[in-house]
Amino acid sequence: MSRTPAKRRRPEARPEEILDAALAVFTENGFAAARVEDIAARAGLSKGAIYLYFSSKDAMLNALVERSAGALASASERLVASGGAADPEAAYRAVLTMILTTMTDQNVSAAPRLVLAEAQRFPELAAHYRAHVIDTGRRTMRALLEAGVAKGVFRPVEAEAAMRAFAGPVIAHMLLTTVFQAEDDPDTDPADMAGAIADIVLNGLKPREGQEI
Structure with a gap:
């Protein structure tokens, strides 16, 4: 049984997706309480992948x-x-x-x-x-x-x-x-x-x- 290929993100689109996720998390939780892992989950990425684009x-x-x-x-x-x-x-x-x-x-x-x-x-x-x-x-x-x-x-x-x-x-x-x-x-x-x-x-x-x- 063949699987439908997962939709792959274009690398150049990922920073914008991460920023959209960060904005949502910052708005909901406040900047101080927001966690990088929450942003990663919202963006559908691993925490490590976030750090490839943003240091903090x-x-x-x-x-x-x-x-x-x-x-x-x-x-x-x-x-x-x-x-x-x-x-x-x-x-x-x-x-x-x-x-x-x-x-x-x-x-x-x-x-x-x-x-x-x-x-x-x-x-x-x-x-x-x-x-x-x-x-x-x-x-x-x-x-x-x-x-x-x-x-x-x-x-x-x-x-x-x-x-x-x-x-x-x-x-x-x-x-x-x-x-x-x-x-x-x-x-x-x-x-x-x-x-x-x-x-x-x-x-x-x-x-x-x-x-x-």
Whole structure:
């Protein structure tokens, strides 16, 4: 009696399968309590096979950060590099829309949320996140501000404050659409929210000339 050949994984697909399994285990058990053997079982691999691709749990979470928030930060930097000089305001709005829309996906925001929860206990995770996400965001915001000032559409401001004014709403949106989401929360389109936030950041809260209060 012949057996049906088992489906063989392509070696190049295994790192992504391991990361998917790690994300599921980290989300269910928390990073500190997660075990490599649990990740291996979820991925359908031996514990030894996991170590062929990742040296530790930390390496897996760092890789998850790089393929989610890190990839998004890099995409934002490329967007600003390609279009920021021509229309800084449009680039600002486009980056904010892209980030809020993408981070609404819980599979994308899961790794950043794990780092936020564990960073104080695992400073090496925080350092990796800073290098691959925060530092990229700082460069991007600095480049965008310089382009806006040069074009006369932004006034000179402190770059670090501007970065925090951008990042704060992103973090709030991520948490309010995942960790703190309630059933009766309004169903807000991320693109609409990005537009509203951009309007407040770019124009402030003070009434505009001729606007009725």
